[in-house]
Amino acid sequence: MSFRIRGLPAAPFEHLLPLSDAALKAQGIQRLIIREPDSAPCRISLQDAAVGERVLLLNHAHHASSSLYAASGPIFIRESARETFDAMNQVPRALRLRLLSVRAYAAHGDMVDADVCEGAQLETLISRFFQQADAQFLHVHHARRGCYACRIDRA
Template identity: 35%
Template sequence: MRFVAIPTKVVRSYQAGGLDANGQVPERTLSDGAGNPCRHCLGMIPEAAGMLVLAHRPFPAPQPYAEVGPIFLCADACAAGGGEAMPAMLAASDYIVRGYGADDRIVYGTGGVVETAAIAARARELFKDARVSYLHVRSARNNCYQCRIDR
């Protein structure tokens, strides 16, 4: 299984002023250094670093289950994060881990709140279900999209 960031092509568009999922230009601000995870490098955006705030839909097309929500990105180009290791931005919190089918719709009964230390075990358990094609990791407090997990 691998943790997957928002694709670089999508991020570069946002960083260049491309419109977000709500048709708005991403807001540019400075990170306060706490609680600003970049969904591309999968690390925390350092204090006083440029940051984008925007609406993102981590699905290929609009449909009833294609949630849109706020995310943060580094304002300047950053390297894509991801891989088999737990991303740094997921440290010390609790998250919703939820399965989606090949049709990009929620697989009912797969969502649950887990602490960081249990994400990998929960992902392995959910991937035993043949209906689950991929997972989302979302904030348990605000439901904000964090990253995707692929088999």
């Protein structure tokens, strides 16, 4: 079954990039310099930030819905990220490396199914969920930390 994985658009975060650390902190946002590889997956590019790269850590409403399942949580944004990951039937490396929690949602925003898988098995879970007629889109989270990763749609 065909699917489309998308990162977040860069535009809503661009106004944060020139802000000072103090101005970011006043909004509950942290600027960090990455010290370990594969430790800060960007939600725009769906790439891990490189060692020495600057990222923003902020709260994001990834499921802004009127349903009971509305949710927000912390995400990393690479300051250098300009292009949103948007690909058909391709799982980015940053997802392949991690244990994932995948949640299937109906069009109105209610969760209809959920499971956990290793990133290498993500396509199998996508296919299983999209065989359900009421599963209209998926949200992927990093299972260990619980952070939102990306959205997957039927294609």
